[in-house]
Amino acid sequence: MKNEPKSSKLYGILVLYEMHTDFLLRALAGIDQKDAQKRLDTKANHIAWITGSIVQGRFFLAKSLGKDLKAKTGELFVDNKGIIDDASYPSLEAFKEDWNLISPVLLEALQNMDEEQLNQQFEMPGMEMTIFDMISFTTYREANCIGQIALWRRLLGYPGMNYM
Template sequence: MDTPTSKKLDIIIPAFRGHSQSFLLVLDGISEENALKRIEGRTNHIIWMAGNFLDMRYALGNVLGLNEEFEYKDFFFQGKALDESFTYPSLQQLKDEFHKISPLVYQKLLAATDEELEKAFPMGMNIDFFPENILNFVGMCIGREDYLCGQIGLMRRILGYEGMKYDFDKNLNY
């Protein structure tokens, strides 16, 4: 396993890599048609969930100093509500974006220093026990990715797919 510069990220590095695996595995086999289905008009569709996952990766990269911009940001930025009048990108386009941004963010996580992680990063939460800094933003992004993979996993089952397999790709190094 890669060793991060900051020991504060020892738990984040395996989580990030695990989420990379989960993201691809939970989307495995889902058709483009089913990726746009909603349940009783009340749920987000898988495309929106996958796009929001990527918006998190891009946000994390930007906070860590990357200047990459998510091509489909206008659909997903900061959890923007699903809009059925939009023509969303395909699942394949989102997977391509995933492979573009994920290795870059991973390298930034590995290189982040304690000083960088402790820098203030206002999120407007105003919660006593939650310092608004880059480290806690990283943690929030990881938590959101977990949540979204779980949501997509539930949608898999509702749409009649088998549950996600855990056949991790040992060659995926981000």
């Protein structure tokens, strides 16, 4: 990690954050756009939706921390909208551009958070938690989504994700 966080509470999460920033791009490497929206005759979320969802998660968290950047790919994900049958999702390249836009901005915001900010209450419809809890949940969810994409790679006949 390049810069130490103000709060030691965030150290482990920021290590994962930096790993996830790289791992999402590795998970998407070489996937053809036509395959990104395949659901293989299931109701499962496809790679394009999973990718858009994780990208929007970072934009949402950044906005919650006062960094209001707009994603080019966010329209289909407003209000945590689930997958839409027969929708045409943005390209993986567009999602990668948004990922590369938000990731350094959010990283800096997270590194600069102090204990008081981390302990502030965060509210969503039906949920109340601290900002630290929201950051923790987002980090967990990113790992989950990257794992789903890695599984989809194999199901679609691509080689396994390269972690190096």
